[in-house]
Amino acid sequence: MHKIYSRPRIRIPKIIIQSGKRMQNTKTRKMTTIFIILIIAFSTVKLILDAVLPIFDTLCINRAKSIATIISNEQATKVMKEHTYDELFSIEKDDEGNIRMIKSNVIPINEIISDIANKIQVEIDNKGRDQVEIAIR
Numbered sequence: 117m118h119k120i121y122s123r124p125r126i127r128i129p130k131i132i133i134q135s136g137k138r139m140q141n142t143k144t145r146k147m148t149t150i151f152i153i154l155i156i157a158f159s160t161v162k163l164i165l166d167a168v169l170p171i172f173d174t175l176c177i178n179r180a181k182s183i184a185t186i187i188s189n190e191q192a193t194k195v196m197k198e199h200t201y202d203e204l205f206s207i208e209k210d211d212e213g214n215i216r217m218i219k220s221n222v223i224p225i226n227e228i229i230s231d232i233a234n235k236i237q238v239e240i241d242n243k244g245r246d247q248v249e250i251a252i253r
Contacts, residue, residue: 168250171250172248172250175248175250176248179246179248183240183243183246184236184240187236187239187240187243188232188236190239191232191235191236191239192232194235195228195231195232195235196228199224199228203221203224204220204221204224204225204228205218205219205220205221206218206219206221207219
């Protein structure tokens with residue numbers, strides 16, 4: 117009689133509980149293995165973080181500069197819409213109509229500078245947090 121189908125049997129080893137020195141040796145091996153695995157895991161995480169953090173810092177700095185530039189341009193445009201050239205400068209001409217002197221009016225210019233700085237700071241304070249993402253491939 118021939119076998120039509122046969123497969124190898126799976127042999128499960130017997131679990132033997134021993135006491136004494138051999139059991140302590142097994143526990144020591146297991147603890148050592150776990151310790152080595154943890155050291156490798158923490159080392160890997162440290163290496164990855166050391167590689168990613170400088171990139172992340174640069175991205176954050178660039179994003180902050182971009183936000184500050186956008187806000188300062190918007191606020192400067194808003195404030196300057198409220199003022200005219202005649203407020204800021206006065207032109208003196210001679211009898212023939214030639215320009216002799218252009219005088220700047222310091223007080224309105226200083227008010228504009230102060231107003232722009234204050235509005236920029238308020239807008240940055242209101243901005244809150246922004247997300248920066250890194251694509252890891």
